[in-house]
Amino acid sequence: MLFTPVIQIKNLNQYFGKHQILFDINLNIYGGEIVIMTGPSGSGKTTLLTLIGGLRSVQEGSLKYLGQELNRASDQDLVQIRRQIGYIFQGHNLLDFLTAKQNVQMSLELHNHISSWESSLKSEAMLQSVKLGHRIDYFPSDLSGGQKQRVAIARALVNHPKLVLADEPTAALDSKSGRDVVTLMQQLAKKQNCAILIVTHDHRILDIADRIIEMEDGCLKA
């Protein structure tokens, strides 16, 4: 193979107690690719997303992040992998007592040994690229839902991750804000050549995907 997939999943099964939730999942995701995962409520989408994000332990099968196996990985390795992934969730999870810029900057400083001068410049540039240059010193409570979600995108992408996982990133947004948010994710992903996996029920954004996969009853439909 010419290049390693960002995510490579083979014969993955997952259980909650005795109840099997995911059945023989096989999936490759490559850099620069936007994959949308849809499927009915309770079909296992979030479970798969949290496994890929190293937020849950793999029970059976293989799940590799850039060639590194997550099944039976040590806690330390999982922490290391999580640091390389950008997460965008529905509730945006911004820290309310930090400004937009400080939220982005904190993510940079947590992951890198860089001066606060440099992280400040990078955070401002990232907020400008999500069109929030005029809101860098605003607190989340003074931003709209779409603006908060754009701060969350800036925060997820400022570290130039190879993978971004987004769970219902547009669920709380009106149609224009939702469209703006995913278009920005698409532009930044292509620029940074990162892979993006989006779980969504939002049919208005399906057209930004390079590939759409569907989960049903714990199985990925071919």
Ligand SMILES: Nc1ncnc2c1ncn2[C@@H]1O[C@H](COP(=O)(O)OP(=O)(O)OP(=O)(O)O)[C@@H](O)[C@H]1O
């Ligand atoms: N912590 C848990 N303990 C036991 N069962 C769970 C747990 N989390 C999820 N499940 C079950 O696993 C199945 C898959 O849930 P999951 O959240 O992955 O589905 P989903 O496709 O993301 O649904 P939705 O679209 O509603 O978010 C469901 O039947 C759910 O009840």
